[in-house]
Structures are given as structure tokens and as C-alpha cells.
Amino acid sequence: MAIKTVFTTGEAARICKVSQQTIIRCFDSGQLKGFRVPGSRFRRIPRDQLFLFMRDNGIPTDALESGKRRVLVVDDDQDLVELIVDVLEGDGRFDTRSVNNGFDAGMMVKEYQPDLIVLDVMLPDINGKEVCQKIRSDNSLEEVKIICISGMVEEDKISELKLAGANDFLQKPFDSECLIDRICNMLGIESLVA
Numbered sequence: 369m370a371i372k373t374v375f376t377t378g379e380a381a382r383i384c385k386v387s388q389q390t391i392i393r394c395f396d397s398g399q400l401k402g403f404r405v406p407g408s409r410f411r412r413i414p415r416d417q418l419f420l421f422m423r424d425n426g427i428p429t430d431a432l433e434s435g436k437r438r439v440l441v442v443d444d445d446q447d448l449v450e451l452i453v454d455v456l457e458g459d460g461r462f463d464t465r466s467v468n469n470g471f472d473a474g475m476m477v478k479e480y481q482p483d484l485i486v487l488d489v490m491l492p493d494i495n496g497k498e499v500c501q502k503i504r505s506d507n508s509l510e511e512v513k514i515i516c517i518s519g520m521v522e523e524d525k526i527s528e529l530k531l532a533g534a535n536d537f538l539q540k541p542f543d544s545e546c547l548i549d550r551i552c553n554m555l556g557i558e559s560l561v562a
Contacts, residue, residue, distance in 0.1 A: 443488035470494030489518035504533035
């Protein structure tokens with residue numbers, strides 16, 4: 369399993385739970401060591417430097433330690449949740465949590481700060497579109513990616529979800545490898561699916 373060794377300012381910001389501007393400021397002032405990608409203005413931060421920066425600033429380093437991407441699965445179909453969680457945990461690069469309704473999803477998103485949410489559109493208490501809108505209305509969650517899943521097929525419903533803030537849509541039933549592929553794609557990590 370490849371542990372990430374170099375981070376973008378956005379990734380560093382997520383790990384440290386600060387704004388990207390803060391990371392850029394610390395980088396530009398030399399508090400956070402790193403390098404610029406040759407021929408561009410992109411800043412990159414090596415893992416060891418990010419670790420030192422976090423330690424020196426009293427930021428818990430567990431998010432960096434695990435190096436795992438956090439995925440929250442929201443679905444009331446327990447069998448499907450277990451399948452998704454098993455596949456993600458088996459991959460080794462993800463830390464997963466799951467809840468089975470929109471209310472718990474709202475609480476968990478705040479507490480767990482996932483990188484990505486796999487969201488069932490038809491929840492018992494609230495529909496996925498509302499969950500998307502709630503997440504998108506919170507600036508601290510703007511980096512969170514959302515993949516909606518559902519058995520419904522209507523194109524207009526899918527575009528409504530995307531307008532509400534969903535990044536992707538997967539129709540049930542789906543192949544678990546396909547889901548991993550979409551998640552990796554969205555989080556910018558290499559897909560292990562051959």
C-alpha cells in the first residue's frame with residue numbers, strides 16, 4: 369500500500385483542518401517547508417515536513433499517520449453498507465464509517481470530517497438531495513466529495529442531485545470495483561483496479 373509522501377496545499381489543509389490560505393501563508397513565510405513544482409506555481413509539501421509542522425503547531429498528527437482517506441457511507445440498506453465498507457476496508461487505503469439516516473449523516477459529517485460520502489438518495493428521514501444541499505451550504509465542508517447511489521434512473525433526478533452538490537452518481541446495483549474506481553478518481557488517488 370502506497371502511503372502518500374507529498375501533499376498539495378489543499379490536502380495539507382484538510383489534514384491539518386485549517387484553510388488552504390493558512391497553509392499557503394505558512395508555506396510562503398517558510399514556517400512550512402516544501403517546494404514548488406518546477407515551471408509552475410504549485411506548492412508541494414513532503415510528508416516529513418508536514419509532520420514537523422503539525423507537531424510544532426500542536427495539530428494532532430493522527431490524520432497524517434493513518435494516511436487513509438475517510439469515507440462516510442450513508443445508506444439504510446445494511447447489507448449494502450456492509451458490502452461497501454468491506455470493500456473499502458479491504459482496499460487498505462480507506463477509513464470508513466457508516467450511518468443509516470440523514471440525521472446521523474449530518475452529525476457524523478461534522479464530527480468525522482470525511483473526504484468523501486457515499487450517499488443513498490432514498491433515506492428514511494430525508495432525501496439525498498437535501499443532504500447534499502446541507503453539506504454544500506457549510507463552507508468548512510466544501511472539499512467533501514459526494515457520490516450519490518440509488519436505484520432510480522430518471523435523468524432529471526440525477527441532474528437535480530448534481531445541482532444540489534453531488535459530484536457523481538452511481539446506479540444500484542453496482543459493481544463494488546466500479547465504486548472504488550469512482551472514489552479513487554474523485555479523491556485523486558490511484559485506482560488499484562487493473
